[in-house]
Amino acid sequence: MGNNVLVFAEQRDGILKKVAYEMLTAGAKLAADLGGSVEAVLVGSGLDGLPDMLAQYGATKVYVADDPALGLYSSEAYTDTLAALAGQVEPAVLLVGATAMGRDLAPRLAACLGVGLASDCTALEIDGGQLLATRPIFAGKALAQIKLNSNPQMATVRPNVLAVQEPDPGASATVEPIGAVTAQMRARVVEIAGAGEGEIDVAEADIIVSGGRGVGGPDGFEPIRHLAKTLGAAVGASRAAVDAGWIEHAHQVGQTGKTVTPNLYIACGISGAIQHLAGMKTSKVIVAVNKDPEAPIFKLANYGIVGDLFQVVPAMEEEFKKVLAE
Amino acid sequence: MNSIVCLKEVPDTEARIEVRDGKVVEEGIQYVVNPYDEFALEEALKWQEQNGGKVTLVSLGPERARESILKGLAMGADEVYHLSAEAFQNGDSYATAKALAAAISKLGEYDAIFCGRQAVDDDNAAVGIMLAEILDLPHVSVVSRLEIDIDAKSAKARRDIEGGQEVVELPLPAVITAQKGLNEPRYPSFRGIRQARQKPFVQWGLEDVGLAADEVGAAGSKLEIVAVLPPPERPAGRIIEGEPDEAARKVVHLLRDEAKVI
Ligand SMILES: Cc1cc2nc3c(=O)[nH]c(=O)nc-3n(C[C@H](O)[C@H](O)[C@H](O)COP(=O)(O)OP(=O)(O)OC[C@H]3O[C@@H](n4cnc5c(N)ncnc54)[C@H](O)[C@@H]3O)c2cc1C
Ligand SMILES: Nc1ncnc2c1ncn2[C@@H]1O[C@H](COP(=O)(O)O)[C@@H](O)[C@H]1O
Numbered sequence: 053m054g055n056n057v058l059v060f061a062e063q064r065d066g067i068l069k070k071v072a073y074e075m076l077t078a079g080a081k082l083a084a085d086l087g088g089s090v091e092a093v094l095v096g097s098g099l100d101g102l103p104d105m106l107a108q109y110g111a112t113k114v115y116v117a118d119d120p121a122l123g124l125y126s127s128e129a130y131t132d133t134l135a136a137l138a139g140q141v142e143p144a145v146l147l148v149g150a151t152a153m154g155r156d157l158a159p160r161l162a163a164c165l166g167v168g169l170a171s172d173c174t175a176l177e178i179d180g181g182q183l184l185a186t187r188p189i190f191a192g193k194a195l196a197q198i199k200l201n202s203n204p205q206m207a208t209v210r211p212n213v214l215a216v217q218e219p220d221p222g223a224s225a226t227v228e229p230i231g232a233v234t235a236q237m238r239a240r241v242v243e244i245a246g247a248g249e250g251e252i253d254v255a256e257a258d259i260i261v262s263g264g265r266g267v268g269g270p271d272g273f274e275p276i277r278h279l280a281k282t283l284g285a286a287v288g289a290s291r292a293a294v295d296a297g298w299i300e301h302a303h304q305v306g307q308t309g310k311t312v313t314p315n316l317y318i319a320c321g322i323s324g325a326i327q328h329l330a331g332m333k334t335s336k337v338i339v340a341v342n343k344d345p346e347a348p349i350f351k352l353a354n355y356g357i358v359g360d361l362f363q364v365v366p367a368m369e370e371e372f373k374k375v376l377a378e
Numbered sequence: 379m380n381s382i383v384c385l386k387e388v389p390d391t392e393a394r395i396e397v398r399d400g401k402v403v404e405e406g407i408q409y410v411v412n413p414y415d416e417f418a419l420e421e422a423l424k425w426q427e428q429n430g431g432k433v434t435l436v437s438l439g440p441e442r443a444r445e446s447i448l449k450g451l452a453m454g455a456d457e458v459y460h461l462s463a464e465a466f467q468n469g470d471s472y473a474t475a476k477a478l479a480a481a482i483s484k485l486g487e488y489d490a491i492f493c494g495r496q497a498v499d500d501d502n503a504a505v506g507i508m509l510a511e512i513l514d515l516p517h518v519s520v521v522s523r524l525e526i527d528i529d530a531k532s533a534k535a536r537r538d539i540e541g542g543q544e545v546v547e548l549p550l551p552a553v554i555t556a557q558k559g560l561n562e563p564r565y566p567s568f569r570g571i572r573q574a575r576q577k578p579f580v581q582w583g584l585e586d587v588g589l590a591a592d593e594v595g596a597a598g599s600k601l602e603i604v605a606v607l608p609p610p611e612r613p614a615g616r617i618i619e620g621e622p623d624e625a626a627r628k629v630v631h632l633l634r635d636e637a638k639v640i
Binding site: 124125127128131151152153155156158159160162163164166167168169170171172184187188189190191192193194195196197198199200201202238239240241242243244245246251252253255256259283301302304307308309315316326327330333336337338339340345350351352353354355356357358359360363364365367368371372375376 | 389391392393394395397402413414470471472475498499500501502503504505507508510511512516517518519520522536537538539540541542543544545546547548549552558559599600601602603604605606607608609612613614615616617618621622623625626627629630631632633634637639640
């Protein structure tokens with residue numbers, strides 16, 4: 053076993069996920085503590101230029117599996133390609149982003165390698181020469197600290213939580229092409245649907261404006277959408293709003309929706325049920341707008357406004373416009 | 379069409395989780411069927427209604443889980459294999475997947491294994507996918523729409539990804555993990571509840587699945603929980619006083635000048 057940290061640098065359509073940079077930044081520190089270096093692996097098709105980006109965020113070496121057959125994500129081919137690489141380079145730690153792709157890939161890869169997996173981690177450190185991973189359990193009602201007694205020590209990392217270092221434009225990395233293992237691709241992605249409509253996904257957003265039952269109906273999301281547009285934010289929703297059919301499930305935040313960690317979460321007409329809080333309470337700053345001063349969401353909100361959202365939200369939007377124009 | 383459904387018992391999502399001495403306090407917790415596993419079971423039942431065949435539940439968990447599992451039978455599943463032996467318990471995702479895979483291998487022909495997207499206690503979202511790799515089956519996870527062509531032994535699924543969905547085609551048998559939105563789980567009928575206790579409920583130990591004690595449960599785990607901690611406290615909330623428009627303006631300025639998030 054080596055001392056290196058290997059980061060799976062996820063890309064779709066040639067665009068790297070931000071969590072790749074977050075993992076490289078964290079990985080560099082872990083690698084320093086292990087006496088090794090941080091390396092990255094790219095899997096896909098048409099990946100020119102991406103190794104340079106990864107180098108700027110600390111990767112000393114980038115393995116590249118560039119093959120037309122890997123253009124769309126394949127659970128089996130990505131697993132087999134990465135398993136072959138891991139067998140060859142024997143990293144001490146293997147990190148994957150806890151994205152839709154990473155959460156699909158990592159368990160399959162872990163089982164293929166016969167190793168343990170710490171899922172959706174929010175902190176990583178080296179303790180006694182071993183990875184110590186922290187991850188929320190019970191929808192964030194508790195945190196578990198975990199060690200892995202198999203190699204590589206594998207973890208998926210929750211996006212938007214770990215800090216990113218400033219890129220170093222002068223940095224470079226060794227690039228090493230590796231073979232794609234595509235012998236078995238039974239499950240095949242044939243199409244990506246619904247993408248490219250310009251909507252930001254709540255799971256990836258820096259700012260989220262969310263609406264709950266308090267918006268009163270599908271049209272009640274209009275002021276929420278307007279504010280979101282002004283802020284370049286994603287639109288979130290409570291389950292009550294989703295179950296009422298006012299907005300699609302993709303927007304739902306919470307225990308049976310998405311877990312989000314934006315810098316700013318604005319909850320409008322949401323009471324703050326435990327299952328909703330589970331999905332958003334690690335947001336850096338929370339603003340709540342609710343006409344009931346007793347709503348539980350106010351216990352969690354950094355800033356609370358007691359009032360009618362149909363008055364407050366447009367007033368906020370107007371003020372944001374002024375402030376952003378300054 | 380024969381389906382296997384992996385069903386786990388978990389604490390009710392309303393449950394208060396208290397951490398004491400580095401452990402979760404178990405007293406007072408109410409247990410339920412993992413909500414995502416209800417979507418998984420509903421989907422299996424739906425395809426059974428169309429294509430016939432059998433729906434078999436497999437659950438790894440303590441003796442206590444019997445009541446939750448009965449709900450699965452009351453919803454309409456035909457039989458249960460419960461890995462209730464002590465040796466199976468407290469495993470990580472890998473050890474759990476290994477035990478479930480060994481059990482499923484003993485069950486004869488099946489077309490699909492349905493799991494939940496994730497169990498809402500450990501939130502790993504891993505067991506179903508690991509199961510697929512161990513059994514050498516294809517999988518598709520986080521599925522919000524599914525079509526099965528039982529004659530062609532194939533399926534077409536939509537799975538949620540950031541900002542859209544992947545459309546995935548795969549041959550059966552396969553592992554499918556269910557996302558909310560896939561269907562509306564039924565409530566057990568009175569008749570279903572009455573019949574549940576008459577259905578085959580098989581408890582299995584190590585010998586039945588053919589694994590050794592050190593391959594499963596805590597002993598077979600590749601992951602060790604060093605400590606369980608309460609989550610960090612958030613500072614107490616602050617209400618911004620004033621008329622709604624005035625409070626709105628104040629908050630915008632606080633977000634810029636104090637919180638520095640815009
Ligand atoms: C297994 C399970 C899983 C669940 N998963 C989730 C989940 O993932 N996400 C989730 O959100 N919920 C989830 N829930 C549901 C959760 O328990 C709550 O029912 C839900 O979050 C309530 O949504 P809400 O706050 O929008 O509605 P309500 O609780 O009805 O609150 C509406 C709020 O709007 C306020 N309001 C009304 N009108 C106005 C106005 N004009 N201006 C300002 N405020 C106004 C009211 O004062 C009230 O506080 C789950 C439940 C279960 C059992
Ligand atoms: N102990 C278990 N018994 C039966 N099924 C399980 C068990 N643990 C996990 N599963 C299945 O795997 C899914 C994902 O669980 P997890 O990886 O624990 O989040 C669950 O929704 C279940 O369908």
